[in-house]
Amino acid sequence: MSDLTQSWTGSARAADRATIGARVKAVANSPFARRLFVLALLALAWEIAARVQHNPIMLPSFLETAGAFVEGVTVDNLLGATLASLSVLLKGYVLAIGIAIVLVSVAVANSFARDVLTTLTAMFNPLPAIALLPIAMLWFGLGEKSLIFVLVHSVIWPFALAALSGFETVPETLRLVGRNYGLKGPAYVARILIPAALPAILSGLRIGWAFAWRTLIAAELVFGVTARQGGLGWFIFQNRNELYTDKVFAGLAAVILIGLLVDAAVFRAIEAATVRRWGTQR
Numbered sequence: 001m002s003d004l005t006q007s008w009t010g011s012a013r014a015a016d017r018a019t020i021g022a023r024v025k026a027v028a029n030s031p032f033a034r035r036l037f038v039l040a041l042l043a044l045a046w047e048i049a050a051r052v053q054h055n056p057i058m059l060p061s062f063l064e065t066a067g068a069f070v071e072g073v074t075v076d077n078l079l080g081a082t083l084a085s086l087s088v089l090l091k092g093y094v095l096a097i098g099i100a101i102v103l104v105s106v107a108v109a110n111s112f113a114r115d116v117l118t119t120l121t122a123m124f125n126p127l128p129a130i131a132l133l134p135i136a137m138l139w140f141g142l143g144e145k146s147l148i149f150v151l152v153h154s155v156i157w158p159f160a161l162a163a164l165s166g167f168e169t170v171p172e173t174l175r176l177v178g179r180n181y182g183l184k185g186p187a188y189v190a191r192i193l194i195p196a197a198l199p200a201i202l203s204g205l206r207i208g209w210a211f212a213w214r215t216l217i218a219a220e221l222v223f224g225v226t227a228r229q230g231g232l233g234w235f236i237f238q239n240r241n242e243l244y245t246d247k248v249f250a251g252l253a254a255v256i257l258i259g260l261l262v263d264a265a266v267f268r269a270i271e272a273a274t275v276r277r278w279g280t281q282r
Contacts, residue, residue, distance in 0.1 A: 056245065068246035068250040071250075072250045072251070076247065077235075082258070084232075085220065089213065091148055092147065092148040096153075099156055100157075100159045105189075120157070121160060121161045125158060127153075129153045129219075130218045132149070132153055133150060136149045136150055147216065150215055154214075155208035155209075159204040170196040170197055216231070217255060218233065220237070232251055
């Protein structure tokens with residue numbers, strides 16, 4: 001009896017070890033673990049390069065930057081500057097997406113409107129938003145409105161181009177299925193066109209977010225005031241003038257961290273709930 005008990009206990013332990021091993025392997029092979037490993041490698045390479053160069057004004061180490069980041073959040077209002085920038089960014093981003101959706105909707109329904117939108121996109125998409133800063137300051141003055149103006153320009157054209165391309169590449173088979181089911185107007189767009197074009201729409205949202213983030217930081221580096229408060233770009237610019245390079249890198253790290261968080265928490269979550277679940281994207 002004891003032999004059977006020992007045998008059963010040994011089998012249970014082996015099964016437990018196999019289960020634990022499978023879970024560890026699954027976690028190690030997850031996208032989050034792989035990205036974390038890449039970030040750890042980059043941090044290690046950064047630390048080694050900084051120690052080899054041994055010039056903190058030119059290249060502070062990763063540990064020095066991490067300390068400056070903590071100090072910036074707790075003492076130097078890095079968090080407030082980040083929130084101020086994000087507030088303006090979201091206003092410009094949402095406004096641009098709303099305008100682009102209207103333009104694309106009209107362009108999908110009308111061939112002349114499509115030609116107008118493609119022409120405007122070809123004209124304004126290559127134009128850097130930062131080049132419009134002088135005009136923005138003349139029209140709206142120094143402040144939030146100027147920033148929102150350049151943000152709208154940086155987002156609206158790449159998103160409109162991606163969304164329009166997505167709608168135009170919807171397979172004719174899917175269009176025929178929608179018509180055979182009697183779908184028309186908004187129902188046809190919502191049930192056939194949008195799901196089929198969603199990968200392109202999400203790509204446009206991603207590109208627009210990246211363009212908006214870069215444009216905002218560049219604009220704040222030039223005139224910096226965001227709703228009567230210095231933004232994240234201004235935080236970087238001020239510390240660069242005072243040769244606090246570790247705090248400059250801390251500001252840049254804040255930009256990178258926000259980009260990673262938005263990509264993981266927003267865009268990838270939407271992908272997992274929609275296009276990946278539907279099998280329209282790997």
